[in-house]
Amino acid sequence: MPVTTPGRDTYTWRRIRAAIRTATGPCARCGRPLHPELRHPHPYSTTAGHIIAVEDAPELADDPRNVRPEHLRCNTADGAHRTNRKRRGEHNTTLITSPDWA
């Protein structure tokens, strides 16, 4: 069991997140302006979002090229969508039926 989780609480991740929080560009998800002066947990504070989700590409979790600035609310909305898809038994978009099943 690892002590730290890439993309969540490693030293590298904390450095990426600290750099992302000073970003001034638009939110990568909604395109609206970021507000570096707002602090977590404000819904419009800036957070580091993964371009490819950690569960899809754990090896890219701590890769700065896989991280972009997003509003906290935009980031958590995506997480909720993923959770809901899982809850409905969907994973990504393709459902593969085992040939043994028929």
Ligand SMILES: [Zn+2]
């Ligand atoms: Zn946004």
